[in-house]
Amino acid sequence: MRKFLSIAIIVLIAVSCEPADEKETIKAQIKEYKDEVSQLNIKIKELEQELLSYGETGEHFILPVGADVIRERPFNHYFQASGTVDAVDKAYISPEINGQVKEIFVEEGDYVKKGQLLARLNTSITENTIQELKTQLNLANTLYEKQKQLWDKNIGS
Numbered sequence: 001m002r003k004f005l006s007i008a009i010i011v012l013i014a015v016s017c018e019p020a021d022e023k024e025t026i027k028a029q030i031k032e033y034k035d036e037v038s039q040l041n042i043k044i045k046e047l048e049q050e051l052l053s054y055g056e057t058g059e060h061f062i063l064p065v066g067a068d069v070i071r072e073r074p075f076n077h078y079f080q081a082s083g084t085v086d087a088v089d090k091a092y093i094s095p096e097i098n099g100q101v102k103e104i105f106v107e108e109g110d111y112v113k114k115g116q117l118l119a120r121l122n123t124s125i126t127e128n129t130i131q132e133l134k135t136q137l138n139l140a141n142t143l144y145e146k147q148k149q150l151w152d153k154n155i156g157s
Contacts, residue, residue, distance in 0.1 A: 093118070095121060097121070097123060097126050099122050099123045099125070100122045101119050101121060101122075102121055102122040103119060104118070104119045105117055105118060105120070106118050
């Protein structure tokens, strides 16, 4: 019986010293490798951030860029907009003449005062019309002066 007991103990010790199931060993190795990969990815991101602080970019930050030949061509992009200006003391803003907006001197949220220039219109057509009218006025004044001189000399009817 003693022999049987000693053989049973030896068999139990031998069985307990056998390696664990191979599947469990493989799963443990996979988990260990995945942990290493995640730690390496974290280190890579930290190093890339450090590169960015030095002004350099990593490989995955590089964008593909193309080039094109510069050509002169008409720029025909227009838009129409209408809007409202809300004021504390009711204000109505409208131009005295029509024209396209050439320059805007204020931005949204700026404080403005009465009489302040907000925008400049392209008024070349109106200015040309005014110049033509001045020319016509000068011609009419010249004709009037000539007619008056003739009238003063009692020449003509």
